[in-house]
Amino acid sequence: MELYVLDSDFTVLGTIDNYDCLVWQRNYYKPGTFSMQIIPNFHQFQLLKKGNILLKNDNTKEAMYIDHRELEENEDGIEVLVVQGYSLAKWIDRRITLYKELEKGNTETVIRNYVNRHCMNPTEVNRKIDNLIQGTNNNLGPIIDYMSHYKPLLEELESISKANELGYRIDLDLENKKYIFEVYQGLDRTINQEINSKAIFSTEFENVSNQKYVDSDNNYRNMVLVAGAGENENRKTLSLGASNSGLNRYELFVDARDISDTKQEGDNEVSIPLSEYNKLLEARGKEKLSGCTRIETFDCTLDNANNLKYREDFDLGDKVSIINKKWGLVLHERIVGIEETYDTEGLNIEIKIGSNILTLIDKIKQRMR
Numbered sequence: 001m002e003l004y005v006l007d008s009d010f011t012v013l014g015t016i017d018n019y020d021c022l023v024w025q026r027n028y029y030k031p032g033t034f035s036m037q038i039i040p041n042f043h044q045f046q047l048l049k050k051g052n053i054l055l056k057n058d059n060t061k062e063a064m065y066i067d068h069r070e071l072e073e074n075e076d077g078i079e080v081l082v083v084q085g086y087s088l089a090k091w092i093d094r095r096i097t098l099y100k101e102l103e104k105g106n107t108e109t110v111i112r113n114y115v116n117r118h119c120m121n122p123t124e125v126n127r128k129i130d131n132l133i134q135g136t137n138n139n140l141g142p143i144i145d146y147m148s149h150y151k152p153l154l155e156e157l158e159s160i161s162k163a164n165e166l167g168y169r170i171d172l173d174l175e176n177k178k179y180i181f182e183v184y185q186g187l188d189r190t191i192n193q194e195i196n197s198k199a200i201f202s203t204e205f206e207n208v209s210n211q212k213y214v215d216s217d218n219n220y221r222n223m224v225l226v227a228g229a230g231e232n233e234n235r236k237t238l239s240l241g242a243s244n245s246g247l248n249r250y251e252l253f254v255d256a257r258d259i260s261d262t263k264q265e266g267d268n269e270v271s272i273p274l275s276e277y278n279k280l281l282e283a284r285g286k287e288k289l290s291g292c293t294r295i296e297t298f299d300c301t302l303d304n305a306n307n308l309k310y311r312e313d314f315d316l317g318d319k320v321s322i323i324n325k326k327w328g329l330v331l332h333e334r335i336v337g338i339e340e341t342y343d344t345e346g347l348n349i350e351i352k353i354g355s356n357i358l359t360l361i362d363k364i365k366q367r368m369r
Helices: 042-047 088-094 107-120 153-163 274-290 360-368
Strands: 003-006 012-016 021-027 033-038 053-056 059-073 079-087 101-106 132-134 143-148 167-173 178-184 200-202 208-216 223-227 237-240 251-255 262-265 268-271 295-302 319-324 329-343 346-354
Touching: 012 042, 059 088, 079 088, 088 107, 088 153, 088 167, 101 107, 107 132, 107 143, 107 153, 107 178, 143 153, 143 274, 153 167, 153 274, 223 274, 237 274, 251 274, 295 329
Parallel strands: 132 178, 200 319, 223 251
Antiparallel strands: 003 012, 003 053, 021 033, 021 329, 033 079, 053 059, 059 079, 059 167, 101 143, 167 178, 208 295, 223 237, 262 268, 295 346, 319 329, 329 346
């Protein structure tokens, strides 16, 4: 796989094609990552600088930028360069939301409005990310109310998108020299529908190997009490999932004191009507519950490219079916991660299907929020 190297002004600086290994990780609910190992010459070392952008020659829309590199000698005394970075959506992590920002509308519009306010058309001109524009708004997702108050913008997008099963990305438009922010939703390719071609991963079809299945309730919650503004008996609260009972009831408390019951209207700060405020508490409750689902994850390596063609028969974000008769498994879940590895043996594809298992960092972020 040949890689083009560009600077942030879209100037093509050169190409890289003799790396030892390239791991290209695509994610649905958060930015992708990449890692490259190469024995560089002087020119390649100069090309692979922090901030430069990498494009694969088979997909010039999907880009990653360099934010870390290490050069050291291996056991044989050969200098090896390790270069790492993220997909362009990680740029959004350089912005925060500001004071009591309330957004209403379908999920895609809410996401786009936050990105527009802080990255494209901010009040403070120095916050603008040059050449970043909106793609087509398809009005995806349910109607939501969402308030953000001095939070990392990328974390807010991750929370909104995961709670509503939407992905987001920044594509590259080389012809017009623009970065295009997109919100998207994968196709339903399960066996339960007749609209799209079906994608079935099964040992019976001999298209998967190295299978790993995780089924866990250790982070599961299905009832949440959200406590917002106010003090003691006057505190505003909202419950979701209260019909769950007995041992089937897993309770969660969410302190949402940061969701103010006032908002800005021009130069004035006015009270938010209770019905409207409850929608904000409901959105926070659903967001928290989306991170406390039953973990059901299926990881595998794609074996037979003739049976299901990557990016044609299935892609990131698609819902697919997994069947393993030996284990008695039938799952219909979304592809949330795809890892492409390019090395001397060619291309190897691993897919992650279903709920994500929270990492320690994810759990810490949840508690801090």
